[in-house]
Structures are given as structure tokens and as C-alpha cells.
Amino acid sequence: MSGTHGTPKTASGDTGQDRERDAALAAVTRTARELIPEAGVITDHMRLRTYECDGLAHYKVTPGLVVIPETPEQLAGVIGACAEHRLPYVARGSGTGLSGGALPRADGVLVVTSRMRAIREIRREDQRAVVEPGVINLDVTKAATPHGYYYAPDPSSQQICSIGGNLAENSGGAHCLKYGFTSNHVVGAELVAPDGSVVQLGGTAPDSPGYDLLGAVVGSEGTLGIATAVTVRLVRLPEEVRTLLVGFKTTDQAGAATSAIISAGIVPAAIEMMDALAIEAAEAAVHCNYPADAGAVLVIELDGAAVEVEGEYTKVERLCNEHNAFEIRVARDPVDRALIWKGRKSAFAAVGRISPDYIVQDGVIPRTALPEVLKAIADLSTESGVRVANVFHAGDGNLHPLVLFDDSVEGAGEAAEKVSGAILDLCIGHGGSITGEHGVGIDKAAYMPRMFTDEDLDTMQLIRCAFDPVGISNPGKIFPTPRLCGEVPGRHKGAHPLQEAGLAEVF
Amino acid sequence: MPTTSTVDGTARAAVVSACEDVHDAGEADHVDGVPVALVARPTSTAQVSEVMRAGSAHGLTVVAAGRRTKLTWGRPPTSADVLLDLSGLDQVVEHAAGDLIVVTQAGARLSHLQEALAKEGQLLAVDETVPGSSVGGTLAAATSGPGRVQAGTLRDLLIGLTVVRADGVVAKAGGRVVKNVAGYDVGKLVTGSFGTLAVVTEALFRLHPLPATRRWVTVPFDNPAEAYRLAQSVVHAQCVAQAVEVDWPAEGPGTLGVLLAGIEDGVAGRASAVLDLLGGDAREDGSAPDGWAAYPWDVSATGDDRSTALKLTFALSGLPDVLEATRHTQAPVALRGSAGAGVVYAALPSGTDVAEIAAAVDALRTVCMRHEGSLVVLDASAAVKDAIDTWGPIPAIDLMRRVKDQFDPDHRLAPGRFVGGI
Numbered sequence: 001m002s003g004t005h006g007t008p009k010t011a012s013g014d015t016g017q018d019r020e021r022d023a024a025l026a027a028v029t030r031t032a033r034e035l036i037p038e039a040g041v042i043t044d045h046m047r048l049r050t051y052e053c054d055g056l057a058h059y060k061v062t063p064g065l066v067v068i069p070e071t072p073e074q075l076a077g078v079i080g081a082c083a084e085h086r087l088p089y090v091a092r093g094s095g096t097g098l099s100g101g102a103l104p105r106a107d108g109v110l111v112v113t114s115r116m117r118a119i120r121e122i123r124r125e126d127q128r129a130v131v132e133p134g135v136i137n138l139d140v141t142k143a144a145t146p147h148g149y150y151y152a153p154d155p156s157s158q159q160i161c162s163i164g165g166n167l168a169e170n171s172g173g174a175h176c177l178k179y180g181f182t183s184n185h186v187v188g189a190e191l192v193a194p195d196g197s198v199v200q201l202g203g204t205a206p207d208s209p210g211y212d213l214l215g216a217v218v219g220s221e222g223t224l225g226i227a228t229a230v231t232v233r234l235v236r237l238p239e240e241v242r243t244l245l246v247g248f249k250t251t252d253q254a255g256a257a258t259s260a261i262i263s264a265g266i267v268p269a270a271i272e273m274m275d276a277l278a279i280e281a282a283e284a285a286v287h288c289n290y291p292a293d294a295g296a297v298l299v300i301e302l303d304g305a306a307v308e309v310e311g312e313y314t315k316v317e318r319l320c321n322e323h324n325a326f327e328i329r330v331a332r333d334p335v336d337r338a339l340i341w342k343g344r345k346s347a348f349a350a351v352g353r354i355s356p357d358y359i360v361q362d363g364v365i366p367r368t369a370l371p372e373v374l375k376a377i378a379d380l381s382t383e384s385g386v387r388v389a390n391v392f393h394a395g396d397g398n399l400h401p402l403v404l405f406d407d408s409v410e411g412a413g414e415a416a417e418k419v420s421g422a423i424l425d426l427c428i429g430h431g432g433s434i435t436g437e438h439g440v441g442i443d444k445a446a447y448m449p450r451m452f453t454d455e456d457l458d459t460m461q462l463i464r465c466a467f468d469p470v471g472i473s474n475p476g477k478i479f480p481t482p483r484l485c486g487e488v489p490g491r492h493k494g495a496h497p498l499q500e501a502g503l504a505e506v507f
Numbered sequence: 508m509p510t511t512s513t514v515d516g517t518a519r520a521a522v523v524s525a526c527e528d529v530h531d532a533g534e535a536d537h538v539d540g541v542p543v544a545l546v547a548r549p550t551s552t553a554q555v556s557e558v559m560r561a562g563s564a565h566g567l568t569v570v571a572a573g574r575r576t577k578l579t580w581g582r583p584p585t586s587a588d589v590l591l592d593l594s595g596l597d598q599v600v601e602h603a604a605g606d607l608i609v610v611t612q613a614g615a616r617l618s619h620l621q622e623a624l625a626k627e628g629q630l631l632a633v634d635e636t637v638p639g640s641s642v643g644g645t646l647a648a649a650t651s652g653p654g655r656v657q658a659g660t661l662r663d664l665l666i667g668l669t670v671v672r673a674d675g676v677v678a679k680a681g682g683r684v685v686k687n688v689a690g691y692d693v694g695k696l697v698t699g700s701f702g703t704l705a706v707v708t709e710a711l712f713r714l715h716p717l718p719a720t721r722r723w724v725t726v727p728f729d730n731p732a733e734a735y736r737l738a739q740s741v742v743h744a745q746c747v748a749q750a751v752e753v754d755w756p757a758e759g760p761g762t763l764g765v766l767l768a769g770i771e772d773g774v775a776g777r778a779s780a781v782l783d784l785l786g787g788d789a790r791e792d793g794s795a796p797d798g799w800a801a802y803p804w805d806v807s808a809t810g811d812d813r814s815t816a817l818k819l820t821f822a823l824s825g826l827p828d829v830l831e832a833t834r835h836t837q838a839p840v841a842l843r844g845s846a847g848a849g850v851v852y853a854a855l856p857s858g859t860d861v862a863e864i865a866a867a868v869d870a871l872r873t874v875c876m877r878h879e880g881s882l883v884v885l886d887a888s889a890a891v892k893d894a895i896d897t898w899g900p901i902p903a904i905d906l907m908r909r910v911k912d913q914f915d916p917d918h919r920l921a922p923g924r925f926v927g928g929i
Contacts, residue, residue: 125739126822126849148743170688183692184663199903205820205849205880207649207660210901210926211704211910215662215695219688239745259605265628265716304747305780308773364684368605396686397606433687440689451689452679459670459678459705460691466909478690485913 021107024085025064028109031081032067040068040115051110054095054102055157059442063090063104068112072190072198072228075111079226080196082109088472091222093134093165096157098360099441101169101221101477108472111226113164119143120229127234128187128204133164133227137171140232149234152179155437156345167227170219172437174270174344175301177395179235181437183218188231191217194224194468204231216463221439222474224467238303241269242313243337246298246320247291247327251275251390254296255370257323258394261300262367264319266312271395272299272344275374278351278389278402279343285350288343291327298394299344347391348402355387355404357413359420362438363427367397376426377401386412386419398436399427425450440478448480458483514544514588518565522547522589525557536590538570539583540810540889543590550595552669552677552708559706560675562589568919569673571702573614573641576806577648579813580886581701582897585923593643596708599623607714608666608683613643613707629714632658634800643707649699652800653750653766656847658715665694667711670704673915678705685713696910703925704914718768721749722778725764725796726789731830737763738826738846740784746777751847754798755830757839763846764796803841804854815855815864815887819871823849825878832874836867849880861894868895876900898926 032041042048043065052060069075082089088108095102104110116132119139123129124147129140137158140151154173155161161171166182167189179185188202202214217224248254251273258271274282274297279290290297300316302309313330320328331337351358365373374390381388389402401423405416424434424447434440434447448457457479465485467473475482514522522545523529532543549555562569567588572578574594596612599620603609604627611620617635620642624630633645634652651660658664667681670693680693697704728734734753741751741763750766763785767777782789804814819842821829826846833840838859844851853871855864864887872882876899884897901907904927911918911929923929 123822123824124743125824127742128822170692172686172688176686180659180663181686181688183695184659193906197905199906201903203879204822205825205875205878206655207651207699207818207820207850207881208902209881209883209898210903211700211907212662212695212698213903213906213910215692215698219692236743236745236747238747262607263605265719267716305745305773305777307776308747308769311770311772364686366603366606366608366684368603393686397684398686431683433682433684433689435689436684436686437688444689448690451682455676455678456680457690459672459676460680460693462913463691463693463696463910466906466913 024087025107027085028078028081028087029065032065032078035074035077036067036069040070042066042068051092051095051104051112054092054097054100056098056100056441056443059100059103061104061106063110064106064108066110066112068115070115072192075116075226075228076192076196076198078109078111079192079194082472083194083196086470086472088475090474091164091168091226093162093168094136094160096161097165097169097439097441098362099435099439099443101439101441101474103442105475113162113226116228122147124149126204128231129234130229130231131163132229133162133167135163137161137163137166144234145237148237150237151185151232152235153182153185156348163230163232164227167218167230168220168222169437169439172398174272174393177271177393178267178269183215185233186214186218186230187233189214189217189227190229191225191227194473198228202231221441221477223464223477225473240306240309241301241303241337242309243331243340244298244300244316245290245329245331245340246300246325247294248296248298248323248325249294251296251374252371253324254298255374255394257298257320257325258370259368260319260323261316262395264315266315268300268316268395269303270299270301270393273297273390273392273394274344274347275390277354277387278347278391281350281354281389282343282347284353286342286346288339290343299340344391348400351389351402351404355406357405357407359403359416361399361401361403361420361423362435363399363424363432364436365397365399365427365430365432367395369430370394370397373399373426373430377423380419380422384415384419386415388419393436396436397432399423442477445478445480448478514567518561518567519545521561521565522558522567525561526554528595532590538587538590539579541583541587543570543587545588546590546592548592548595552671555591555671555706555708556675556677558589558591559671559673562919563674566917566919568922570921571647571706573644573647574616574639576637576640577644580648581924582892583889583923584921591706593641593708600709602627604629606683608685608711609714610709610711611642612709613646614641616640617642617645624714625717628717630717631712632664632715633661636800636802637806642710646698646707646710647700647702651850653752653845655850656751656845657747657749662695662698664712665698665710666713668694668697668707669709670697671706671708673705673917673920681711683711701925702921703911703929704920719770720774721766721768722774723764723766723792723795724778724781724785724789725762725792726785727760727762729760731827734761734763734830734846735827737785741765741781742823742847744780744784746780748781748847751845752799753826753830753842753844753846753851754796755833755842757841761830762796764799798843802852802854803843808857811888811890812857813886813888814857815859815891816885817853817868817871818883818885819851819853819875819880821849821875821878821880825849825875825880828874828878829871832871836870838863838867840867857888861890864891865895872899901926
């Protein structure tokens with residue numbers, strides 16, 4: 001599954017297209033060297049390979065060139081050169097994405113934002129921060145906390161993932177049940193559009209007049225441009241946070257408790273579920289000391305004004321007991337709380353302790369379908385002999401089944417892929433989504449037609465055609481088939497690069 | 508002046524065959540003074556698609572309308588051959604209470620939707636700022652009220668939608684689940700687009716539980732600096748206010764209003780904390796103060812009786828300057844809106860001299876822009892709209908034009924109504 005992305009050189013030898021592409025890459029490399037300090041332009045093959053994949057390591061492509069700009073001007077300059085030479089480029093933040101969204105192009109440039117790491121402003125009075133794209137998610141919260149504020153979206157990778165990557169992926173996290181996703185917290189961005197121009201989208205104040213282009217850009221997986229400065233909303237730290245760890249004998253009981261809590265009109269900051277296999281893995285990895293013999297645990301977090309939390313807590317405790325919880329632990333201080341979350345947040349990596357290889361799946365179902373879908377996943381697992389550990393954001397129906405396999409066993413990888421794909425089909429069948437937070441990237445582009453019609457996808461691509469008519473900004477991601485955009489403004493009037501490469505037909 | 512629309516016999520026949528309910532337009536169907544030839548009232552997405560296909564084949568301009576409560580907002584269209592009346596798509600299709608979502612047709616009244624949701628103890632967390640509005644019209648104009656401080660706006664609540672494009676193609680985006688990052692967020696782009704990109708026929712929203720109780724704490728203030736001090740004290744407190752509103756009439760003292768909503772004990776405790784914060788003149792009440800969630804103008808006025816209706820946005824720290832500026836214009840300016848979000852509304856009375864209005868708009872816009880925001884003239888009499896820049900400067904206008912050109916290459920959807928003549 002490696003090396004398939006991008007347009008490899010033709011096997012029959014050097015062609016006109018190859019020469020043209022090499023010339024374009026050379027020209028953009030020259031521009032990059034003029035603009036960016038030497039350490040930020042990488043052409044050495046061994047060093048290029050450092051960037052061959054993101055967090056989804058089974059897709060690998062060595063990029064044609066890596067640039068690590070330090071300023072928006074440098075970044076815009078490189079994109080301008082890419083536009084001039086029609087060279088594809090891919091943006092990369094910390095490279096933690098799980099859908100191959102930052103998978104490089106062999107015939108293009110990988111633009112890494114890791115050296116654009118300044119937190120430019122923390123504005124308590126305006127409840128805003130302005131940060132550069134390479135800033136680590138958790139660092140925004142660290143900078144805001146002394147002012148009594150934090151940045152709400154908290155993907156599990158928040159200690160290493162970047163705000164630019166969060167913006168591209170519309171990252172979620174455990175607390176988005178109550179606080180929403182990146183798209184609800186990014187209010188402005190300076191964007192380098194695929195033609196190299198720099199535009200301001202949104203801003204400090206809400207509701208910028210005109211189309212909500214920012215709303216379209218957030219979650220567009222780097223296909224509509226690269227943000228070079230991001231204005232985010234800061235949220236007041238809650239007066240009280242109470243975290244509960246609740247043990248159940250079965251996932252059905254835990255699911256029923258979740259439903260009961262939501263039906264009671266309570267919106268907790270988070271409700272997370274782990275099943276027995278996921279608990280086993282977390283115990284092996286981080287010794288989180290979850291309740292023994294639990295078939296499922298819920299991690300429930302309530303936050304807000306102290307009086308409100310107290311009232312909600314009483315209700316939640318009662319509802320859990322009514323649904324056969326056999327143990328309820330309450331963390332009342334940050335140390336206890338961190339220990340409870342440690343088990344949950346380390347769950348993906350922890351699975352490595354109980355299986356040599358695994359696929360992290362990300363699908364969404366309407367929450368009420370949870371028992372039915374969990375049973376179907378269990379059946380899939382039994383029939384195929386492939387083990388599946390379940391971790392999910394139960395409050396919003398976002399499943400993260402971990403499909404376990406041993407790649408050294410012949411056919412095991414394929415069997416796991418099959419189960420993983422079948423789980424996505426279950427999600428679609430129940431009116432859900434093929435991805436809740438990891439993105440489509442390269443990994444799920446082929447699944448998009450199962451969720452959307454050709455007309456749906458065509459309509460989405462109208463947006464792409466407006467931003468990137470020549471298709472150089474992270475091409476090949478999200479959409480299984482590129483749409484050719486008709487008349488292209490500007491001076492380039494040649495054939496579409498994908499058409500030239502024989503990958504697409506004009507329609 | 509716009510001329511009478513010219514829709515020839517063939518085009519008329521095409522529209523008539525596309526939809527059961529088509530009739531000749533009368534004066535009451537005019538769009539902000541622009542004559543309309545035909546009113547088509549489809550009852551399904553399929554019929555909307557047929558009407559749009561007929562329009563596309565015959566080069567007809569189309570203005571979509573929900574309940575016609577904000578049809579004059581924005582600039583008058585340069586042409587309106589067909590008024591696409593969506594009031595026939597008025598069904599709340601499905602309320603999945605367990606999943607906290609609802610599927611509704613665009614022409615359903617927001618109030619009707621809320622009644623249906625309330626039966627299951629839920630609500631769509633958007634204020635109805637213009638009584639009688641449809642869901643689709645609320646989306647198209649992206650109206651919001653006090654509750655946006657906690658719940659956000661409709662863009663944050665919309666999780667899926669069905670649109671009909673200018674060429675008649677029916678497309679969906681998003682889905683039935685709240686958490687979903689598959690594909691582009693077409694819904695955000697369409698929200699607030701004033702019907703210039705596509706016609707929304709169905710929308711899916713995430714819902715919230717109806718709060719068990721609501722309490723309001725209000726306090727009077729004499730000057731902008733005091734208003735700012737009070738607003739900041741609430742904003743930075745940990746009382747989780749659902750709304751922080753200012754009401755600042757053309758003269759005299761103003762009022763700061765704070766809404767607390769949730770479970771009984773919690774709200775009682777938080778209300779008492781806010782009372783302490785706001786000092787001795789603060790009062791607590793179980794019902795909303797006068798004018799809550801209403802614009803400071805008469806939304807039912809038409810023609811020359813319309814106030815000049817403004818929407819002002821700014822970084823929160825811009826509040827005192829904005830309040831101050833309204834007291835220095837020649838024409839009286841009444842202001843009301845969210846000090847907690849930095850979005851307020853202001854009105855200049857009908858009959859005010861156009862030059863005075865233009866001067867006030869300029870002055871207020873300058874202040875808003877200095878505080879990283881904007882000023883938009885939502886509605887005004889024809890004379891005022893002719894004389895002023897209603898939308899103001901738009902930084903990313905070139906990209907917006909490119910988006911418009913992709914969705915509606917012939918510029919047949921509400922042409923001229925939106926920013927930059929889009």
C-alpha cells in the first residue's frame with residue numbers, strides 16, 4: 001500500500017512529462033532556497049524519507065521536496081512558485097493525522113509548518129488568541145490558563161498535534177460533545193490560497209460579512225490552502241470539573257446509562273466508553289487501575305459552575321446506578337483526574353501492548369444505534385476471528401474500533417482491513433459517517449461514494465474549483481475522482497495536470 | 508429603476524410545468540421594490556429542482572423566499588423573474604430525540620419547529636429574532652440573538668442539508684450525526700449566503716435539552732465605560748452566562764441583561780453570583796426584560812417606513828467605543844445586542860435625512876473596523892440603500908466571487924443582493 005500516491009515516473013523511461021515535472025520541481029526548489037534559510041529546504045533523499053508518512057504509517061511516499069518556512073511570507077512565496085509551475089504541494093503540521101491527509105506527493109512539495117510556532121497574542125479581554133499554524137494544541141491552553149482561559153478542542157494527540165493540522169482536519173476530541181469542534185473555535189485565519197495569494201478569512205469579531213469561507217476551509221484537509229495565522233476563541237476555565245470512572249459488566253449497560261444521561265437533559269463535557277479489550281490494553285500500557293472485571297467503563301466529565309456540577313453529578317450517579325454500574329469512582333483533584341484520562345487517552349497506543357499491529361478506525365453512528373452496532377461489530381469479530389477493541393466518544397456516537405492483527409501472519413492484514421471496512425459500512429448503514437474526526441485523507445477517499453452521491457461530491461468540489469482550479473493543493477485527498485474545473489482564471493491555459501497525467505478525463 | 512420582468516411564453520410554460528402551484532406575481536410579491544413575474548410554490552425538493560431546471564434552461568433569475576420576513580434584507584436584486592416561495596415545504600420531517608437531532612424542511616416556521624421539539628423537552632438553540640421566520644430564511648440570513656454566547660449560531664448547529672443548485676442538481680452535505688468530517692462543509696458556506704449560492708430545501712440540526720429554568724439579571728448603566736466594566740465582569744466570571752446583552756437607547760441610561768439557564772439549583776446559585784457581581788442596582792427576574800431577542804427596529808415596517816437597520820460586530824474590548832459612537836451621531840441611534848459576543852444591532856429611525864444616515868453609518872463603521880469588526884446595513888428604505896455602501900469592505904471578495912461563479916455561473920440566484928454585487 002505504499003508509493004501509490006502521486007504520479008510516479010513512467011516505467012518506460014524519461015518522457016516529456018517527467019522532464020517538465022523535474023524542471024518545475026527544480027524551479028520551485030530554487031525559489032525556496034532564495035526565500036528560506038538553508039536548514040528549511042530539504043532535498044537529500046534520506047532526509048526526505050523522514051517525511052514519507054504521517055500518523056497513518058502504512059501509506060508511504062517520499063516527497064519530491066520538503067520546505068520548512070519560518071514566516072508566512074516564505075510560505076506564500078513557495079506556494080506562489082508551486083502555482084506558477086503547477087507543482088502539487090501538501091501541507092504538514094506535526095504529522096499526527098490518522099487518515100494520510102499529509103501523505104506527500106512524489107512529484108511535489110511538502111510544506112511543513114513546524115517552525116511557525118509563535119503564539120502571537122493572548123487577548124483575555126477579547127477571549128481570543130492568535131497563533132501560528134505550527135503551535136501545538138496544548139500550548140495554546142498552557143498560554144491561556146494563567147489568564148483563566150483555555151482552548152477547548154482537545155484531540156487525544158493534543159500534546160503534539162498542531163493548530164494548523166487541527167484546522168485542516170476540523171479536529172474534535174473528548175470534550176467536543178459539549179464544546180464543539182475546531183470549526184466552532186477557529187474564528188479567523190490568514191490563508192495562503194493555492195494561487196499564492198494571502199487572504200484574511202473571518203477575524204477577531206464574529207460574523208464577517210460575505211460567504212463563510214472560513215467555515216469551508218476548516219476541515220478541508222489542506223485542499224483549499226494553508227493557514228499561516230489562526231485566531232481562536234478562548235473559553236473560560238470552568239469553576240469545577242468532576243470526572244467519574246464508572247464500571248459496568250457489559251457495553252450494553254454502559255450504553256444504556258449514556259442514553260439515560262443524555263435523555264435527562266444533561267450534556268456532560270465528555271462521555272467516553274472503553275470495552276474489556278481496550279481496558280486490558282490500557283492496563284498493560286499505563287496501569288490506570290480501572291475497575292477489575294469491567295466489561296465496559298465510562299469516563300464521564302461534568303464541568304461548569306460548581307452548583308450546577310453538583311446537581312448534575314447527583315443525577316448522573318443515580319442514572320449510572322440504575323443501569324447496573326458496579327463501581328463509581330470520582331476524581332476530585334487534578335491528579336486523580338489525570339489518571340482516569342490517562343487510560344482513555346493512551347488507548348490507541350496501548351493496543352500495541354496486546355497486538356503487534358492494529359488499525360485505528362473512526363466512524364460515527366447515531367448514538368441510539370450503539371447497542372445494535374456494537375453487537376454487529378462483535379459478530380463481525382467472531383465470524384472473522386479478528387479481534388476488535390472498542391474505544392469511543394459515546395456521547396456523540398463516534399466509534400474508534402481498534403482492529404487487531406499480526407502482519408507477520410499471512411492474510412491477517414487483509415482480514416483486518418476487511419473487518420475495518422465492514423465497520424464503516426455499518427456506520428453508513430445506520431445513517432452515520434465514515435469519519436468523525438480523523439478525516440478522509442487518502443485512506444477513506446474510496447469510501448466517499450458510499451456516503452455521498454456523485455452530485456453531492458460534485459457540489460463539494462465546486463468549492464475546490466473556486467479555491468484551487470488547477471488542483472495543486474493536496475490533490476488526491478478526500479475525493480475519489482477529481483473534478484476538472486472548466487475555465488481557469490489567470491495565465492495558465494494548458495491542459496489540467498491530472499488530465500495530462502492520464503488520471504482524469506474532462507467531463 | 509428596475510423594469511418589469513420579461514418572462515416569455517415558453518419560459519412561463521416551462522416553470523408552470525415544473526411545479527403544481529405557479530401563479531402570476533402581484534405587487535405584494537415584489538422583492539424590495541423589484542417586480543417579479545411568476546411565483547412558484549413547490550412542495551418538494553424534486554419540484555424545486557424542476558423549477559430551477561426550467562429557470563436554468565430559460566435564463567430566469569430566481570429569488571428564494573421562506574416566509575418573506577427578511578426578503579428586503581441586503582440589496583435589492585437586479586432582477587427577480589421567479590419568486591421561489593418555499594412556504595410549501597413546511598414539514599418537520601423527523602425529530603430523533605434520542606440522538607438530539609431534527610430533520611426539517613426549509614419552509615417550516617422556526618416557531619412551529621420549536622413547538623414540535625419542546626414536546627420532547629428539546630430545542631434548536633437559536634433565538635427567533637424576526638417573528639414568523641422560516642428555518643431556511645433564518646439560515647440564509649444567519650440571524651442570531653442573545654443565546655449565541657453559549658450555543659453559537661445556526662452555523663454551529665447545522666449538521667446536514669439538502670440544496671438545489673442553480674442548475675437544478677440536488678445535493679446533500681453533512682449527515683445525521685453531529686460529529687462528522689466527511690467532505691466539505693457546504694452547510695457553513697450556504698449559511699448566511701442570502702440565497703445566492705443554492706436553495707436549501709431541507710436542513711438537519713443538532714439540538715439541546717430545554718433548560719429546566721431561566722433567570723435574568725439586569726442592571727442599569729449610565730455610560731459606556733460602566734457598561735464595559737459590567738459586561739467584562741460577567742464574561743470573565745465562571746457563571747456560564749447564556750447571554751450578556753446591552754440595551755442602549757438613543758438617549759438616557761442603558762441596561763445590561765444576563766441570562767442564566769439550566770437546572771433549578773444551578774441557575775439559582777449562578778443568578779445570585781451574578782447579582783453580587785453587578786452590584787446593588789441589579790435585579791433578578793424570571794421573565795425576559797423588554798426587547799429581549801428583538802432588534803431595536805420595527806421588523807414589520809415596509810417601504811419608506813423601514814428604519815435603517817444595522818448589524819455591528821467588534822472585538823469585545825470595542826464595546827465602550829461602539830456605545831460611545833452612537834451618542835455622537837447627528838441622527839439618533841438605538842442599539843441592542845450581545846456584549847458577550849461582540850454582535851449588536853442598531854437602528855436609525857425612518858424619515859431621517861439620508862445624508863445624516865450616511866454620516867452615521869460611516870462613523871460607526873469606522874469604529875467597528877478599528878475594533879476588528881464590521882458594519883452591515885441589513886435593511887433600509889430604497890433611498891438609503893441607494894446612497895450608502897450597505898455591505899462595506901469585504902477582504903476576501905475575490906475568492907467569494909469565484910465561489911459564486913462556480914455555484915451559479917450565470918448569476919441567476921438573487922443577483923446583486925449580496926456582498927460586492929454578488
